[in-house]
Amino acid sequence: MPPSAAESERGDARWRDGVRAIVGLWLIVLVIYLPIIINNHDGEGTISVLLDCATIPVSMLLAVSLFIVFRATLGLPPVPRGGLLIVALMLIVIGQLAFDLIYTYFLITHASMSWSAVPHDLAHSYDRAFRYGAVFAINLALFQLAYSRRRSRRQERRLASLVAASRQAEIDALLAKLSPHFLFNTLNVISGLVVTRRNDEADDLLGRLSTFLRASLTQDAHRFGTVDSELSLVEDYLEIESARFGERLVPRVRCQPGAADLPMPTLLLQPLLDITVRDGVDAVTGPVAVTVDATTEDDVWLRLAVSDDARVADRAIDLGEPALATIQQRLDALFGGRAALLVHADGHGFLATLRLPIETLRRELV
Secondary structure, eight states, X not given: OXXXXXXXXXXXXXHHHHHXXXXXHHHHHHHXXXXXXXXXXXXXXXXXXXXXXXXXXXXXXXXXXXXXHHHHTTTSOHHHHHHHHHHHHHHHHHHHHHHHHHHHHHHHHHSSSOOTTSOOSGGGOHHHHHHHHHHHXXXXXXXXXXXXXXXXHHHHHHHHHHHHHHHHHHHHHHXXXXXXHHHHHHHHHHHHHHHTTOHHHHHHHHHHHHHHHHHHHHHHHHSEEXXXXXXXXXXXXXXXXXXXXXXXXXXXXXXXXXXXXXXXXXXXXXXXXXXXXXXXXXXXXXXXXXXXXXXXXXXXXXXXXXXXXXXXXXXOOOTTSHHHHHHHHHHHHHHTTOSEEXXXXXXXXXXXXXXXXXXXXXXXXX
């Protein structure tokens, strides 16, 4: 069963933090008051000083009981919880004073030494009660500080987990848009081959499509592949499209050796290739070179470029079109603004450049 809210809050008030706060504070108190204790027992020897310091462990035990109350009241409304802590603080101070009086009386009656600096009755204990109250109150503040810091860290981790889950869900939805888009285009090519009774070519193309889908689905499960594996899918895609366009499509896939093993999001280039085929190859009658380049820039950026040299009059690109919007959304979801997509189209061709931070890819996404 999942822990209740109170149990979760008590989990943030850890005993280790409480003990550290208690021991650290009371050792500081001891260091501050040690010169006064030594001066009060001047000439009485080390034993007398140690006996006076022996109240510190008792104070620590009382502070432990205060931590128990602090931890047990977590989850209560602020007003009743504050009242309970004040009552607990007062009772602990009274307990400390009572112990001091009993301890002092014992030493006076059983030890042959002067304890004139220690109060012998309640009337002389008001000042000490105030000091004890202040120290125990500081202990409470330290408990609250340690608890708040740990709770804040837990909430930050939970928020980061929710953001990551939301980001992954967004990526899943975006990938779901990409795969059917490519499948629809490819099936159209195969359908055209079947209609024209080019059955052998259709069979060969179905085999290529099967290989492509198997590879792409396998990489979808990991969300990232290597540049080399993605370019292999690009080659399969261009070969499939070549069955439709023949010599009108001239594929060129190039990869810098240092870029081949770098990770990259799967099927990120697919929408850009669709644009080159739709607005470039399909729009002209002559041969069009579709080029894909993968390079690195100063070992800082992975640069992926998709271009064509189709000379289409008045060619322009709508940056808000679904294919480009989908890529930009994926980049934002994966890299949070640290990646860039630059697109340009005119009468001389089309160029889309992706720049992905290598350090982020290696550290967060592999």
